[in-house]
Amino acid sequence: MIDEREFLARTHLDQATLAVWVRESWICPDRTAPEPAYSEADLARAGLIHDLKHNMGVNDEGLDVILHLIDQMHGLRRALAEALASMKEHGRGP
């Protein structure tokens, strides 16, 4: 896990921007410890948010929708992978 200082350094974000991203729940650090902890996945997600905002001209409203759809897509992809794995395991359909 990464602390906030390292996260800011590696994403080149300033603290105020990160605070907004966290408040919008675009980035959800782990709050188990007193200090928020970030994962490598959070780091890559910050990269994606940066690309969407700065390289594709997506505004904040649009960003919310896009992230939500991407999160759904990954849920769907996992469900699909699980279903396929279960089919292989049993060697046949139900």
Next chain:
Amino acid sequence: MKDPYEILGVAKTATPEEIRKAYRQLAKKLHPDLNPGDKRAEERFKEVASANDLLSDPDKRRRFDAGEIDASGAETAPPQGRYYREYAGQGGGPYESAGGYADYAESDDLFAELLRRSREQQREQMRRAPGADLHYELRVPFLDAVNGGVKTITLPQGGTLDVTIPSGVEDGQVLRLRGKGAPAPGEGPAGDALVQIVVEPHRFFTREGDDIHVELPVTIKEAALGGEVRAPTTTGGVMLRIPKGANAGDTLRLKGKGVKTRRGAGDQLVKLKVVMPKPPDAELDSFLAGWTPPAGYDPRKEM
């Protein structure tokens, strides 16, 4: 390396604004995180990003147009290290949402059935998962570590745990008590208790490997004339024969009186230490005052 103008689909005469627009258009289509299932998306996205990197920088673009650098001059580092899809693809993160398929998962069709089976398997695995291992530290008196014994740990969460200490246990050794750890969350076996042994030092015994060392005080008479004295061992006192004319620092070996382990038994090494009476004994002093060392008796002649 393809022509960057071709990659972005713009004319050689394109304005910076046209280039920016073309890049954005392609990035929106090709960004790997917007195409998580397309393995080639990353390659194509990098190509587009490189072309944009070259053509959006007026200086680089001028030098490219003048033929000073080729398109590979734009091959700088990729825009970022790893894409989000690589992490999200592992599943189960805080962001993942079932909003895209929950209706199918609740129906009676093939997909729902397969999904149910897979999740049942996961639940089954969780049900059978063992409990966690718990770590404890146990301080053991020196003699108990040498001879073995049973110690009882009072557990922080209540209850006690009997630990059988094997004879010859070493400082820092970890004993695994199978099934004495945390209970399983489901129906699996309990975890193990891992007990680290800390051996407390002894007042006069020390241990080196499987040998026990002890320093044994003797009187000047016992050292000079020899004789039997009682010496402590880790299993009780034994009679030790001191040879006539023993010196302080002489070491006597008690074979097999060291630490007994499965490897065998070490020895006990007894180092003699001559102790003069305290306060000084007038009789001994007056005897020694009248005593003349024989010729040739110079303990420092080698020095």
